[in-house]
Amino acid sequence: MRLYWEVFRHGFRRYASYRAATVAGLFTNTVFGFLRAYVLVALFAATATVGGYDLSDALTYVFLGQGMIMTVYMWSWWEIALAIRSGDIVTDLSRPFDYQSYWLAQDLGRACYHAVFRGIPPFLVGALVFDLRLPGSPLTWLLFVASVAVAVCVSFGLRFIVNLAAFWLLDYRGVGAISTACGTFLSGFVVPIAFFPGWLAAIAHVLPFRGMIQVPIDVFLEKERGWALVGVLAVQLAWAAALFAAGRLLLGAARRRVVVQGG
Amino acid sequence: MALIEVENLSKQFRVARKPEGGRGRLRRLRRDFADVHAVDGVSFAVEAGEMVGYIGPNGAGKSTTIKMLTGILVPSGGRLSVAGFEPSRQRRELARQIGVVFGQRTQLWWDLPLADSFDLLKHIYHVPMARFAANLERCVELMEMGEFLRTPVRQLSLGQRMRGELTAALLHDPAILYLDEPTIGLDVVAKARIRAFLTALNRDAGTTVLLTTHDMGDIERLCRRVIIIDRGGILYDGALDPLKARFAIERTLVVDLEEPAPPLEVPFAIVERVEGPRQWLRFQREQTSAADLIAAVARAAHIADLRVDEPSIEDVVLRIYAGGAGERFSSTPSPG
Numbered sequence: 243m244r245l246y247w248e249v250f251r252h253g254f255r256r257y258a259s260y261r262a263a264t265v266a267g268l269f270t271n272t273v274f275g276f277l278r279a280y281v282l283v284a285l286f287a288a289t290a291t292v293g294g295y296d297l298s299d300a301l302t303y304v305f306l307g308q309g310m311i312m313t314v315y316m317w318s319w320w321e322i323a324l325a326i327r328s329g330d331i332v333t334d335l336s337r338p339f340d341y342q343s344y345w346l347a348q349d350l351g352r353a354c355y356h357a358v359f360r361g362i363p364p365f366l367v368g369a370l371v372f373d374l375r376l377p378g379s380p381l382t383w384l385l386f387v388a389s390v391a392v393a394v395c396v397s398f399g400l401r402f403i404v405n406l407a408a409f410w411l412l413d414y415r416g417v418g419a420i421s422t423a424c425g426t427f428l429s430g431f432v433v434p435i436a437f438f439p440g441w442l443a444a445i446a447h448v449l450p451f452r453g454m455i456q457v458p459i460d461v462f463l464e465k466e467r468g469w470a471l472v473g474v475l476a477v478q479l480a481w482a483a484a485l486f487a488a489g490r491l492l493l494g495a496a497r498r499r500v501v502v503q504g505g
Numbered sequence: 506m507a508l509i510e511v512e513n514l515s516k517q518f519r520v521a522r523k524p525e526g527g528r529g530r531l532r533r534l535r536r537d538f539a540d541v542h543a544v545d546g547v548s549f550a551v552e553a554g555e556m557v558g559y560i561g562p563n564g565a566g567k568s569t570t571i572k573m574l575t576g577i578l579v580p581s582g583g584r585l586s587v588a589g590f591e592p593s594r595q596r597r598e599l600a601r602q603i604g605v606v607f608g609q610r611t612q613l614w615w616d617l618p619l620a621d622s623f624d625l626l627k628h629i630y631h632v633p634m635a636r637f638a639a640n641l642e643r644c645v646e647l648m649e650m651g652e653f654l655r656t657p658v659r660q661l662s663l664g665q666r667m668r669g670e671l672t673a674a675l676l677h678d679p680a681i682l683y684l685d686e687p688t689i690g691l692d693v694v695a696k697a698r699i700r701a702f703l704t705a706l707n708r709d710a711g712t713t714v715l716l717t718t719h720d721m722g723d724i725e726r727l728c729r730r731v732i733i734i735d736r737g738g739i740l741y742d743g744a745l746d747p748l749k750a751r752f753a754i755e756r757t758l759v760v761d762l763e764e765p766a767p768p769l770e771v772p773f774a775i776v777e778r779v780e781g782p783r784q785w786l787r788f789q790r791e792q793t794s795a796a797d798l799i800a801a802v803a804r805a806a807h808i809a810d811l812r813v814d815e816p817s818i819e820d821v822v823l824r825i826y827a828g829g830a831g832e833r834f835s836s837t838p839s840p841g
Contacts, residue, residue, distance in 0.1 A: 244628060245628045245629055245631075248624075248625055248628040249625065249628075252614065252617065252621065252625055255617060255621070256614065256616045256617060259616050259617065259657070260616070328610070329607075329609070329610055330610045330611060330612075332572065332577055332607060332610060333605065333607065333610055333611070333612040334612075335577050336575045336576065336577055336596070336600055336603075336605055337600055337629055338597040338598075338600035338601055338629065338630065339597075339629055497577070497579070
């Protein structure tokens with residue numbers, strides 16, 4: 243366990259060494275938050291609620307979502323795919339640790355860094371300008387943090403699998419484009435899944451993507467209560483576990499069957 | 506039992522073959538596969554404390570062998586034992602016994618200072634603090650790494666990084682060190698530093714070293730024994746000197762005459778080059794000895810100076826590759 247704690251710390255420090263990138267990314271996330279917010283302000287001028295969300299809910303949704311982009315790491319994370327393509331993965335595969343757990347620990351360290359430096363600031367700026375909804379119950383805050391942690395695991399599970407595709411495909415970017423598109427829409431990042439037409443919402447509900455964005459935000463907005471809340475969180479956790487297990491099987495298959503590229 | 510035992514090891518890969526011909530679009534849906542025998546019936550044993558060169562042309566199966574020895578790849582056939590472990594099944598136990606440096610790969614954490622990578626490796630391999638400190642100090646001292654320990658790896662020169670890679674592979678006192686092209690791309694000074702370090706390591710710590718390289722200088726300076734492979738099979742396994750004796754049959758006598766002269770005519774030698782008073786005479790060991798040839802030259806002209814050039818190991822290996830699999834043979838391995 244000590245090892246994975248050290249790996250976790252390294253994950254945090256790796257990203258902490260790029261300060262300019264943090265500031266630039268922070269600026270972008272916040273600006274896009276405002277763009278999205280003003281679109282919603284215009285929408286809610288015509289109607290009081292959409293899919294059970296009022297304006298304040300929707301604005302909170304936007305700024306939480308903007309803060310979670312990097313925390314959950316929704317887009318273009320290719321470290322493992324690049325290591326497969328360059329062959330550098332050989333080194334890590336020959337180490338006495340569990341390759342997948344190692345990356346999970348590192349990713350959680352990264353997520354902590356991004357939560358603090360890319361997650362909280364856009365939300366604070368949004369809260370200064372707009373009337374955002376803050377939960378009153380400490381339990382809600384606690385469950386939100388837990389659900390974000392699970393969201394990182396769901397996202398990691400998906401990214402791990404998509405990255406491993408590089409073992410079989412000489413170019414992994416096609417799979418990457420598909421997974422990015424699915425992740426962006428079906429996670430509820432662009433708009434809440436409740437805004438979707440019925441059939442699309444039904445599809446989104448049975449897929450893992452909503453566990454990355456929609457579930458934690460709904461916890462924050464207290465959209466679910468009691469057993470329904472427990473159920474939603476249990477499904478999110480189950481997806482994280484299932485994706486982790488699937489990634490593990492895939493890694494085993496890769497180890498047996500596939501040439502490590504690049505000699 | 507030897508430290509590394511390889512018996513009849515083989516590895517096949519299925520490689521997708523692109524269909525040929527113009528109507529490729531439709532036919533691409535049906536994929537053809539070809540089996541490539543990357544390693545094909547290789548057997549050898551390495552005793553503890555040996556330093557062995559494992560050489561062969563590109564694509565001969567060197568790296569594939571090393572990947573199987575580390576447990577990264579599962580063999581298609583044959584038997585493998587490294588430090589008493591079966592690599593692919595006991596990869597994690599074995600990992601504590603081996604250190605690996607791939608010259609064209611990195612095992613260091615790109616974004617962080619070199620010392621941070623070492624620190625993380627300490628935890629990965631559960632190296633006790635005192636041992637870690639002693640090992641690190643020895644490497645830092647022998648390879649003069651003090652001034653760049655706090656530099657992020659991405660800012661190191663190639664030579665500095667390679668010293669870091671070697672250190673990273675040795676912090677947990679591995680019994681076996683695999684080196685895959687450790688001096689590739691390095692300048693003469695950096696190469697010499699790495700070679701001196703490896704010699705000291707083998708001598709002082711008794712670390713067994715298996716080295717693949719295209720740099721024959723590495724082999725000549727470091728290894729008493731070489732294993733040469735080509736097209737997945739062993740062409741030669743044995744000491745370096747008999748290899749030279751066997752294949753280095755052509756030598757060159759370089760004479761400086763007192764005055765420029767037309768090409769000398771002496772038995773069993775061919776004048777290859779003439780440059781003023783200097784002439785290069787190629788001769789074969791079986792036909793004449795250097796002493797006889799020198800005597801013959803001395804009878805024909807006045808010699809001011811002379812030397813006999815042995816062929817480099819590079820020439821020898823080139824001859825073996827050219828001979829190819831048809832000339833497969835081996836001599837008794839000479840441990841140590």
